[in-house]
Amino acid sequence: MITADGLYRRGKVLPLKKTVDEALAKSSTVQKCLVLRRTGGDDTPMTEGRDVWWHDIVDSQPGTLPAKPLDSETPLFILYTSGSTGKPKGILHTTAGYNLWARRTFEWVFDHRDDDIYWCTADCGWITGHSYIVYGPMTAGATCLMYEGAPNHPAEDRFWDLVEKYKVTILYTAPTAVRAFIKWGDEHVEKHDLSSLRLLGSVGEGINPEAWMWYHEKIGGGKCPIVDTWWQTETGGIMMSPLPGITPTKPGSCTKPLPGVVPKIVDEIGNEVDSESGGKLCISKPWPGMLRGIYGDPKRFVDQYFSDVPNQYLTGDNARRDSDGYYWIMGRIDDVINVSGHRLSTIEVESALVSHPDVCEAAVVGRPDDLKGQAIAAFVTTTDREVNDEFLKELKQHVRTQIGALAQPDDIRFTSALPKTRSGKIMRRLLRDVAAGRELAGDTSTLEDLTSIAKLQEKD
Structure with a gap:
């Protein structure tokens, strides 16, 4: 394992090594952990015999090493x-x-x-x-x-x-x-x-x-x-x-x-x-x-x-x-919504919502519906526009104008942030669970901000 004592995020120091230690406690295969002194914290936990400081090892190594030949498919x-x-x-x-x-x-x-x-x-x-x-x-x-x-x-x-x-x-x-x-x-x-x-x-x-x-x-x-x-x-x-x-x-x-x-x-x-x-x-x-x-x-x-x-x-x-x-x-194949037998691409509805001048970002998913099979649920972040019933109706009408009545969202929820991975992708499978009122399923370790999904759940 190669890691650091901590990292900087929005002016704060996050204790990365402590997080790594929690993972290593569950591993029977990691023998050594090499730790870079990044933030210089004196309280970095170091396990004797396993954890080694980067500078103690790397500083004493030669400046160049020959490349090791490997098979192309290694x-x-x-x-x-x-x-x-x-x-x-x-x-x-x-x-x-x-x-x-x-x-x-x-x-x-x-x-x-x-x-x-x-x-x-x-x-x-x-x-x-x-x-x-x-x-x-x-x-x-x-x-x-x-x-x-x-x-x-x-x-x-x-x-x-x-x-x-x-x-x-x-x-x-x-x-x-x-x-x-x-x-x-x-x-x-x-x-x-x-x-x-x-x-x-x-x-x-x-x-x-x-x-x-x-x-x-x-x-x-x-x-x-x-x-x-x-x-x-x-x-x-x-x-x-x-x-x-x-x-x-x-x-x-x-x-x-x-x-x-x-x-x-x-x-x-x-x-x-x-x-x-x-x-x-x-x-x-x-x-x-x-x-x-x-x-x-x-x-x-x-x-x-x-x-x-x-x-x-x-x-x-x-x-x-x-x-x-x-x-x-x-959009993803599993992001297609089947509304009353008509297949709609989520990205098409999202693009229509984002084309409204007061919408910054939108994510659209399908939720189960007894009548239509699937209904359209939209999650929207806005500019400083006041969120009220008038704005809600305006957005629905905007989608109708852009695409057609079939694409009008059944639900629109306003949020300050959408749940995303650290690479910036919206985690639509989590939004599908929220829209359907289900417990969150599957891995959430790639979610950047857990509070974003928690706030959406609170609105149910």
Whole structure:
């Protein structure tokens, strides 16, 4: 185990080593724990014979060591992700293929140049951090800015202060962060010089067109291309994205597949669908960075990714391809709501809600309904607009106008924060439990803020 004595979050020291000790108490296999002195706390618990300070070991080692030759398929890391079912799964990536894909896609998508200052705002512990903070950029020799902290501490202009200070040229962040910036107000952006930026990236989930336009105009000054990237923990690296200066963009679309990626959209029985028709997104050819299995569970690996559509990798996402060959991600397959026999994409309803000027973020799920089969439940964070019955009716009418009467939410709940993983993804399976009035099921260890879901439960 490699850890630190503590870490900083919003000006406070969090006792990381104490949390690690609780986990090690349940482990019979960890023999040594290497501890970095990060915060310098004198009260760090150290177990004699097991725990060793980093500086006592590393400072005495030689400055360079020869690289150890490994087979190309030697396991590189196992990254656990909660998955839609809530049962954690260990995604296995290997040495050569993963690293090659991370580097090549970094160079392609971000148009990397020797003088770039590149900043990916993700957590290093998640796949975006693995692929686009550590392995890809560093293998490519990029200069990276790494940031430990929150986007709104000590103030809401923290990101823009860092961009200005370090002359960041490439910024890669999540749509959920962009929507938060919109909520906090343009004044935090406008007091900083962001002219060093030349390229913006989006990762984690689909970016709605309104957030895309704000990102383009306010952060990019109307001059920076936006690379809206689609990929997964399982893919190891970016699969679909515009190439800056080459691919014309459409707000909300991840545009086209990268070289060597062969996507296919199929219907319920596995037949490829026509343009403009939605369906299950599959990948029909292997690629270097693909996962090699679910650690310790080969049956789940086959069942989850390769059994539903024979000879295809099932991504778990719905998508459609327009007449120009551009791909639009429509949300997870299990995020489709069946209302009175009509299938609605949750991302479509969410995008309609977020297009309202007083809505910052929205998450939509289905809940059981005796009459319709499923009803639409929406969870919304707002600007400073007063929440009342008039606003509730206005939002429902707004969705009717944008999509149609069938898509009008049955329930709308207002909240100050949506439950998210630390990588910024909304945990919709927890919201489904809240909407249905059920006890929370499955793993919640990836939830960033447990209070967000507790507050929603209180409103039942």
